[in-house]
Each structure stands twice: as C-alpha cells, then as structure tokens.
Amino acid sequence: MEDEAQKMVALKKAYAEIILNTAKEAAARVMASEHKALRFQLDLRSTKDESLRVLLRLKQMIDSKTSEAEITSSSQQRRIDELEAQLQEAEDIITDLRSELKQVWSELERVNSNQVKPLDRQITREDASFSESPTPEPILLSRLGSGHEIVPTSGLDNIPVSRGIDHKCCNEMKQSEQLSVSDLDKFTPLTLTLRQ
Structure with missing residues (x-):
C-alpha cells in the first residue's frame, strides 16, 4: 500500500511539473506576443507620425509651389497687360504718323502743283514770245x-x-x-x- 501511495505522489508531482512547465511556456509565449504587439504598435505609431510629417511637408511644398505659380502668373499677366498697352500705344502712334504723313504728302503735292502751274504758264508765254519774235x-x-x-x-x-x-x-x-x-x-x- 505504501508503495502505491508513493507512486501516486510521484505521479502527481510529475503531472504538476508538466502543468507548471506548460503554464510557464504559455506565459512566456503570451509575454513575447505582448512585446511583439507593443513593438508593432510603436512601429505603427512612428510610421503614422512619419507619414503625417511627410504629408505636412508635401502640403507645404505644394502650397509653396502654388504660391510661386500664382505670383509668377500674376507677374506674367501684369507684363502681358503692359505689353498690350505698349502695343496699343504704338498702334496709335503709327496711325497718327500715317495721318501726318498723308497730310504732308497732300501738302507737298499741292505745293508741287502750285509750282508747276506758273512754270507751265511761263513756258507757254516764252514759247508764244519765241514764235512771235522775228527770225x-x-x-x-x-x-x-x-x-x-x-x-x-x-x-x-x-x-x-x-x-x-x-x-x-x-x-x-x-x-x-x-x-x-x-x-x-x-x-x-x-x-x-x-x-x-
């Protein structure tokens, strides 16, 4: 009887050690999983923060480029307006010069015609006097x-x-x-x- 009782005690100890070892292994695995999960959470948080910083930097770059493009476009528009104004002024000057040139040509033609008429009359009178003069x-x-x-x-x-x-x-x-x-x-x- 005593031998059987000792065997039963030894068997219980063996089962208890097996259960204890299994519990320790399970606890170790749980803790490792928790560490991994915590590490993943930290990585995810850092990734989110980095992504947010990248997005903010990208937004700043886009805003800066947009502002530069707007400034450049505004400057180009002002330059275009100035060139259009200069072109319009040049066209007005050309129109005025053409009008003045036309007036000058008209005045010159009038003066030439007024000078040619007395000359024709003088030549006609000289021809008449020459024809009337004795040979x-x-x-x-x-x-x-x-x-x-x-x-x-x-x-x-x-x-x-x-x-x-x-x-x-x-x-x-x-x-x-x-x-x-x-x-x-x-x-x-x-x-x-x-x-x-």
Whole structure:
C-alpha cells in the first residue's frame, strides 16, 4: 500500500511539473506576443507620425509651389497687360504718323502743283514770245576795198538793183568768192557771235 501511495505522489508531482512547465511556456509565449504587439504598435505609431510629417511637408511644398505659380502668373499677366498697352500705344502712334504723313504728302503735292502751274504758264508765254519774235536775219559777207564788211540781207531790199554792174564789182565778187580758208576762219567767230 505504501508503495502505491508513493507512486501516486510521484505521479502527481510529475503531472504538476508538466502543468507548471506548460503554464510557464504559455506565459512566456503570451509575454513575447505582448512585446511583439507593443513593438508593432510603436512601429505603427512612428510610421503614422512619419507619414503625417511627410504629408505636412508635401502640403507645404505644394502650397509653396502654388504660391510661386500664382505670383509668377500674376507677374506674367501684369507684363502681358503692359505689353498690350505698349502695343496699343504704338498702334496709335503709327496711325497718327500715317495721318501726318498723308497730310504732308497732300501738302507737298499741292505745293508741287502750285509750282508747276506758273512754270507751265511761263513756258507757254516764252514759247508764244519765241514764235512771235522775228527770225534772225541771214548775214552776208562782203569785201569793200581793203577791209571786210558784214551786211544783213534785210538791208538789201532797200538797195536798188541794177543790171548794169560794172566789171569792177564783178571782179570784187569773184575775189570774195575766192576767199581763202584762213579768211573764212577769221569770219566764223564773228558770224557765230552775231547769230547768237
């Protein structure tokens, strides 16, 4: 009986140790799981914080870029407005200059026409006076005695012509016809001067 009682006590101790060891292992596993869960929670919280910081930084960058874009767009719009105003002013100046140039051309044409009309009248009067002026009289050269004399042909109408020309006059006429080239050269400048 005593042996069986000892066996039962030993068996109970063995079961108690097994249960205790199992409980210890379970407690250790639970604690490890809790540590892991806590670590995961910390990681998750840090990840959330980092994500929030990234989002805030991204929002700041977007806001900064948006503000810069708005400022640039506003500056460009002002520049466009200034250029449009300058273009409009230049177009107005061009229109004024064209109008002034047209007026100047009209004034110039009017002045030219006013100057051409008196000139045409003067030329017409000069042509009329030239057509009315008598034609220049031809000049004849004659030799009387030792010298030469220039006689206009208009004076010949008043000179009586006689058929009985003596031999002396005939000889003088022949001599005048037989003038040398040097004598003609002497008469040429004087004749040209009288004709002018």
